[in-house]
Amino acid sequence: MKGLSTVSSIVLSLTTGALASPVSSQDVVYFKPLKVTKDSLHNIHLGFSDESFEGELRLVHGSCDMVEAHQMHHEIGSTFVRREAHPERFVWIVPENAIDNGCLHAYSGSHLLGRSTPISVMKNMRKREEISEVAEMTGPWFDGVAYMQSKQNNGSTLAVAKSKKIAIVGGGMSGLLTSHLLDSVGIHDWEIIESSQRIGGRIRTKYLAGSTPGDYQYQEMGPMRFPVEVKDKETNETYEIQDHKMVFQLAETLNKLNGNASSLAVNFIPWIQSSPNVPGNSNGYRLPNGRIPSVSQIAANKSIVPAAPKPANYDSEAADKAEEELQEFIGLTPEKMKEIATNIFKAHKADVDKGLFSFSETAYLKYHLNLSADITDYLSGFSNNGPMWEYDSVYFAAATWKTIDKGLESLPRAFMPHVQDRLTLGRKIDGVVYNNETGKVSLTWRENPLAMKPNSKEYDYAVIAAPFTKVRLWKLPQYSSLLSRAINTMNYQQSCKVSLHYKTRFWEKLSPPIIGGCGSTDIAGIGSVCYPAYKINSTGPGVILGSYVSGTPARSVAALSAQDHVAMVQRAMVEIHGPVAAEQWTGAYDRQCWEVDEHQAGAWAAPLVGQQDLYLPAYYQTEFNTIFIGEHTSYTHAWIFSALDSAVRGTTQLLLDLGLVDEAKQVVQEWMGRWIHV
DSSP states (O other): OTTGGGGGGEEEESSSOOBOOOSSSSOOOBOOOOEEESSEEEEEEEEESSTTOOEEEEEEEEOTTOOSGGGOSEEEEEEEEBTTBOOOEEEEEEOTTOOTTBEEEEEETTEEEEEOOOBEEEOOTTOHHHHTTTSOTTSSSEEHHHHHHTSOOOOBOHHHHHTOOEEEEOOSHHHHHHHHHHHHTTOOOEEEEESSSSSOTTOOEEEGGGOOGGGOOEEESSOOOEEEEEEOTTTOOEEEOSTTHHHHHHHHHHHHHTTTOGGGOOOEEEOOOOOTTSBOOOTTOOOTTSOOOBHHHHHHOGGGSOOOOOOTTOOHHHHHHHHHHHHHHHTOOHHHHHHHHHOHHHHHHHHHHHTGGGOOHHHIIIIISOOOHHHHHHHHTTOOSSOOOTHHHHHTTOSEEEEETTOTTHHHHHHHHHHGGGEEESOOEEEEEEETTTTEEEEEEOSSTTOSSOEEEEESEEEEOSOHHHHTTSBOOOOOHHHHHHHHHOOEEOEEEEEEEESSOGGGGSSSOOOSEEEEOOSTTTBEEEEOOSSTTOSSOEEEEEEEEESHHHHHHHTSOHHHHHHHHHHHHHHHHOTHHHHHEEEEEEEEEGGGOTTTSSSEEOOOTTHHHHHGGGGGSOBTTEEEOSGGGSSSOSSHHHHHHHHHHHHHHHHHHTTOHHHHHHHHHHTTOTTEEO
């Protein structure tokens, strides 16, 4: 066989530089001893001391005294080595029954090229049986071992793998973190393609009246804050919410990358979620002065709030029993809240097993507990058609919160120095085309909207971070039916926000004063009202989030003209605070209705019953060299953590596709990939 004259020059190693026993006096092979774990992935690193080697290369694992390849325990992979393209790595899928202290063997035909020293194969402390306790065996978690078993293991050249051209479609938080993760493992030929003229996605800090971040006259029109820890009211035990720590980790990483430059700093300050004097939902009741009562006033005298009218045939005993059974089924006990806070993936598995993803609250009451339509509506009339997945209840039960000083816009701002040279803004992708001959993927767009032939650019992989609300309008390859249904039918929640600018922070001078916090009102179309948590009692102008409404009402207010919508919110501010709100309003405002945002077409993913657990596995397969990420592909939705979590999974998936197991493990270990099995 061509190349056998150089077999003595092949050097195989799992790292570099340690001497192993020679195969013969002529064929000297160098290995570094290695410990591996069963049911996991590892990279085998190859080296060729003579670049002229060419021929078949087959890697197997078996007894160290085996003579012929057929005596192997299992095959690792094979390829034909050409002298101009020597593979540098193979992916070793170490099976559960791998033999301990066996050796790796390299063959070319029947000729033994090299043999490693004995390799210790250790029991995986995170083996499949134990992983099943924290994730569903049937799919909604990323099993890298199973993923790689479906792929042909032909070896890879490190330089080639790391030179792949990657498109990242969408400059939101999942796309931005993906760019950083790729850079961190030595993959630098990526490009972010963003349809708007900015990065940050649904992070939208608005600095009103021409102000700058340092003027502290802003409000968040997208995400606002991060829950930190929950306190058990019965035991006073405090436990941290683990998920959102990824945001704090990202901030620390960016600050280091930027040399702690003050203009790019991401610093956290306390967020006030609850405050006693914010307006409360009083169900139509007003104080003698005509204003809306505060949360503390309602708590002091709950009788002032009129009860909702009951159905004519209301059965109090049946309703109370049904409510008790519903809450028992949901099971949001202190123990469950702690589980969600500390390991949301384990909690997700438990709730899938329990059946919470099979019912909405309304469906459970109507079809499982057999309540009448009237009683069902009375008990759950404001619930949605999503599953009873209660992670948000835990997050909003947090006793401690944080937000970002000078606005959440600080996060994408801190990314800009690292992406600006590989960033294309204003390009509205409208298609993905896969080339069967080259195995590459092209993205299409139209500089002239009426052009029948689109512009296009080719990449090795496309990581799609755009929301499905936009992707479903693209021309796409024939993805699997499951992925196609996810793209076409995933439900999204809608929301609208209006922020209003005032001459002073007058609400902090009222009697009693309102110091931060979010309240709610019964005024149609207003929803929540939030007050800034920064620069309390400072002088100068201030901004109130005068309306934050989601769900069906958001569609109604989104249809209003901006003038009518803002006027409605300003009237509500007067009703809440009195005439001072009219005297102090500057006329400046910002309005964001996410359903009609051309770059988002929705506020956040809100899967209907059946969509969450059904669609998750679809995102864990690379189809036509495209990988989908974003909060809509995560376990949780609507939070920055959800987007970041998806980026870790998507990057891991891409790295495994490229045979870069070491790099995939680095990403998983560094970025909280607790549910990713590699």
